[in-house]
Amino acid sequence: MYPSVTRWKTVLRTTALSLLAAVAAVGVGAGPASAADGNVAWTVRTASNGYGEARSSYSYNVNPGGAVEDAMVVANRGPSPLTLSVYAADGFTTDAGQLDLLTKDKKSTAVGAWVKAKAESVVIQPGKTAQVPFTIGVPDNATPGDYVGGILTALTQADQAEGINVDRRLGIRIKLRVGGELKPNLAIEDLHVTYAGSANPFGKGDATITYKVHNVGNAALSGQQAVSVSGPFGLLRVRARDIAAPPELLPGESWNVTVPVHGVAPAISLASTATLTPLLTDASGSTTSLKPVTVTAHGWALPWTLVLALVVLAAALVGAYLYRRRNRTQRKVREDARVRDAVAQALRGQEPQTS
Structure with a gap:
């Protein structure tokens, strides 16, 4: 399942326009999310209602043109009143393979645009909680498939010592599946193999296989990978070990893969084969293996x-x-x-x- 809650820390440099500088830190947890930096301390969790109790995140199946209503509960654990802004944002997979949300200055086109909180800000007294209702309205022309985003609370404070504004964000992930034909599909693109031999003219060397995993379907998918290298006619085959699985990719996203294969004989001509088995996870957390995708590329392995x-x-x-x-x-x-x-x-x- 997806990590349920994500914590972000955004740094704003002090300029006339207070421009966004960077997202400084990211963390995830399985329970209610909390932010505690200096005098700031608050938590967010899903509300208990007809969708369930103690949910780790929000997950919905909605047809185009449909809508859902839900709520987030915000609790002030600090000694001072808190005024938090509330907004939604689209999700994306980072280069580290983690889910992140667009910052407020970036334009969202899916979940971040479809989620509307009842209020753009909320004031919470010390030791108190507030429920923040929100509505998700899916457009009539929305493309079927999976979408991921989140609803966030944010607090901006000035750091006089550093001369910056620190924007602390705390939110809960939203996974939305828009009804219609689901077409889960992963592709292997730009497969290449290179070879580095040893000083021993009769010794074995190392092959490096690179390719891109591209989610060309409309469902969020992870996958299992297998890579092998062989000489002419499939002889001297060597299989790569311990290949890390790609993260769950959203529709349209790509992930670059580099796989080293050791102990490869310099067989003059090498055939590199990559096999990818897409894994589809449903709302209950059950995973289904789809038809594997296999691609082969050739390269040279000369005993120099x-x-x-x-x-x-x-x-x-x-x-x-x-x-x-x-x-x-x-x-x-x-x-x-x-x-x-x-x-x-x-x-x-x-x-x-x-x-």
């Missing part, structure tokens, strides 16, 4: 030290041959010259004497 030795040997043989040929030619030239001289002398000895 052996090739170099053969080139040197060939060069030596060619040089020896040319040297011998040159010597034979020179000897023939000298022999022909000697014969010509001998013939000339003989002819001069036979010339008639004049008185």
Whole structure:
């Protein structure tokens, strides 16, 4: 299942426009989320209602044009009143393979645009809780499939020592499946294999396989991977071990994969095969394996030290041959010259004497 709650810390540099600088830290937890930095302390959790009690996150199945109503509970655990802004944002998978939400200055086009909180801010007294209702309205023309986002609370405070504004965000994930035909599909793209041999001309080396896992369907998918490398006709096959699974990718997202394979023989021509089995998780948490996707690419695996030795040997043989040929030619030239001289002398000895 998805991690239920995510904690973000955003740094705002002090400028005239107070521009967003960076998301500084991310954390996840399985229970209610809490933010405690300095004098700030609050928690968020899902409300108990007809959708369930003690839910770890929000999950809905809604048809295009449909709507749902729910609520988030915010509790002030600190000694001072809190005024928190409330907003929603689209989710995305980071380069580290974690789910994150767009910052408030970034435009959301799906969950972040469809979720409307009853109020844009909420004031909570110390030790008290407040329920924040929200509505999700799915457009009539929404494309079927999976969408992920979140509803967040945020507090901005000035840090005089650092000269910055610190924006602390705390939210709960929303997973939404829009009704219609579900087309889960992962693709393997840009498969390449490279080879690095050893100094030993008859030793084995390492192959590196790179490719991209691309979610080309409309459902959130993870997957199981298998990679192997073989020589011509499938001989000398070596399988990669302990390949990390890609994170669950949202529709349209990609994930770059690099797999090292050790102990590969320099078989001149290598065939690299990557197999990806998509995994689809339903609302109950049950996972289904889909039809595997297999792609093969070819590369060269030349034993360069052996090739170099053969080139040197060939060069030596060619040089020896040319040297011998040159010597034979020179000897023939000298022999022909000697014969010509001998013939000339003989002819001069036979010339008639004049008185």
